[in-house]
Amino acid sequence: MGSIAINVNMLDIIALCLLVAAMVYLYVAYRFKKEIKKGIIRISKEIDKIADDKQVRSNDANKNLNPVYNALKKLEVAINKKNKTKEMIFEMAQTLAVNIELKNLLNEFINKVMEASLSQWGAFYIHNDVTNKLEIKSSIGFSKNLYNEFDIDIGEGLVGQVAQTKKIKIISDIPDDSIYLSRTFIGKIKPKDLILVPIITGEKLDGILVLGSIYGYSDDHVIILKGIRSYLGIGITNAMAYERTQMLSKELKFQNDIIQNMNNDLENKVIERTEFLNNVINSIKDYSIISTSKNGIITTWNRGAEIINGYSSDEMIGKNISMNYSERDRENGKAVKDFKIAEKNGEYLEYGWRNKKSGERYFADTIITPIYDNNKQVIGFTNIIKDITSIKSMEQALMNEKLFKNKIMESFERAVILIDTAGIIQDMNDKLLQITNYQRFDYLGKYVAKLFENEYEIEEKLKMIMKEDIRINWNTNIIIKDYGTRYVSIEAETVKDNEGFVKGVVVFVRE
Structure with missing residues (x-):
């Protein structure tokens, strides 16, 4: 019984301790929560104060940033405009790059530049370096009388004056009787402005571009025209060079055709003459007529050579002439010596023994003469041989x-x-x-x-x-x-x- 009482008392003590601990915890939690709430209220007030200060500063900053913003906006507009101008110039430059024929180049370019400059009229005058005059090559919208105008001298009229000064000129006062008129569905109208642009490559005048617009021309249009005219000058130079090349090519082809026809006629005549000479040579049976290269290779062997020597032309052409000499003469290189004397003196004459195919000898009266080319260089030899064995006998x-x-x-x-x-x-x-x-x-x-x-x-x-x-x-x-x-x-x-x-x-x- 005593031990049980002790255990009950211990439990009471533990329970009491736990109760005290709980009460302490609740008190501390209450105090901490109150302080936290105060801190939150204080922080909230600080945040509101900071927000008010930020709004004030933001308003002040906006007041300071508006001019910069406006300037940037203007810069953006200018850049966009400049990029658009570059795009137009690039597009027109592409037109110049892909056209090599002058007529197509000018027609397509004038259409493009009229579109870019809001023009309704366009024409181009080429400067002729030979006559030193301006010749119209392309026109859109202008009177047909424009084509009937004579070539323009440098310094003559509006176009000639611009060609002389080589400066862009805008004309606003267009005479009523000007050729720069067009009939449209709204009647007879004339441009508000004309702009004349000299096209120059280096110091060389390539031509004059003439444009007309019912709206007039701004500085932006002038910038576009200034930007593209150097490309146009290069394009015109290339196109004219191409035209000259084509003309030269046609002329060369024409000349080549003539030369070819002449060559064909000459070749036919040479063939006919060669055949005639061969027939004549082969008809000579009392003389052996043999032609050789410079080193003695036989190239011609006529009928007389066949009869006198006993060898056919098929057997001898391509062989060395030394075959026609005696064995002793071949060993001594007589053929080469004879050719050297003929080349030196213009001919070589001799009487001597030659061999036939049968082995029989015959006494020959021989004359060897050089064959020359157009440069007077020896290219071969002619051997004319007569069998004079009977005369010798x-x-x-x-x-x-x-x-x-x-x-x-x-x-x-x-x-x-x-x-x-x-x-x-x-x-x-x-x-x-x-x-x-x-x-x-x-x-x-x-x-x-x-x-x-x-x-x-x-x-x-x-x-x-x-x-x-x-x-x-x-x-x-x-x-x-x-x-x-x-x-x-x-x-x-x-x-x-x-x-x-x-x-x-x-x-x-x-x-």
Whole structure:
């Protein structure tokens, strides 16, 4: 029982402590809440006071900021206007950039610039550098009489004066009879203002732009026109250069066509002439006509060359001319040497042996001449060859015959003189030269009577011999070189050919 009582008392004490703590908490909370409320009221009053001060200051600031705001607003308007001007200029510059033909460029540009400047009339005069006059190239809205006007001199009229001063000019007083009039649905009207703008590239006058407006022109319009005119000058310069290029191109094409036609005609004539010459060359069968390059490659081989040499043109064209020489001459490089002599002297002549395809040799009479180009440079050679083997054989036969005849003549114990029917000495033996002390060349081709003292006697004797075909003897004096004369015995008779015709006289002389 005692322990239970103690436990009850302890619980009461704990409960009492908790009650006291709660009462303390409630008191503190009440006091803190009251202070918080006072603080909130005080802060609220401060906020209201600050708000009132801010309103006052804001009103003062607005009063100070209004002029700045207005200035900024004006600046914004100016910037927008400037940007719009730039856009207009850029748009017109694009028009100039995409048009290369002068007529299209001016027509499109005038439309654009009239739209930008609120114009109803537009025209453009080009400055002709050659005539130094202004020529109208494009017009919108102006009287048709404008096109009938003569070209304008620099300094003449309104347009000419602006061209002379090179300054923009605005004209407000437009005469009633001016050509700058247009008929519209509201009747006959004229512009309020005209503006004349010189277009200049560097120092060069390209032309004059003329615009007319029923509304007039402001400074903004002038700014636009000033901004675009340099682009227009460049565009006109390029377009005119293009026109000149086109004209030159057409002229060159025309000239080229003429030259081409001439070349075609010339080529046809050359072909015809070449064919004719080839036909002529190939018709020559007695001569071998061969053309070569400078280094001896055969380019032409005519029919005569085929007959004489035995090679066809297909076999020889493209081959070296040295094939036509003997093996020994090829080893010695004779063809090259012949060409060098021909190039140096203008021709080369020779007689020599050549080879045929069959291996047979023939004796050739050859002439080699250089072929020159237009600059007088050697580009090849022509070889003209004739087979003279038969002539060579005949010459050899005659030579053999002459040797035989000389042997016969020298076999005589007497001096012998051979003369033709005209009395001209053809030959003699050495015994005559021993008698007269003359040389062979002193007698050959001379009249035989000149050898004797009595020329008349000799002439008469020879006539008698040839007329009567007899042999006669007589004595006379023969002329001795440096010693006067010598008395000799003469015997003479005719010489006949195989057919019995008299060919001359043989005269025997004995001391």
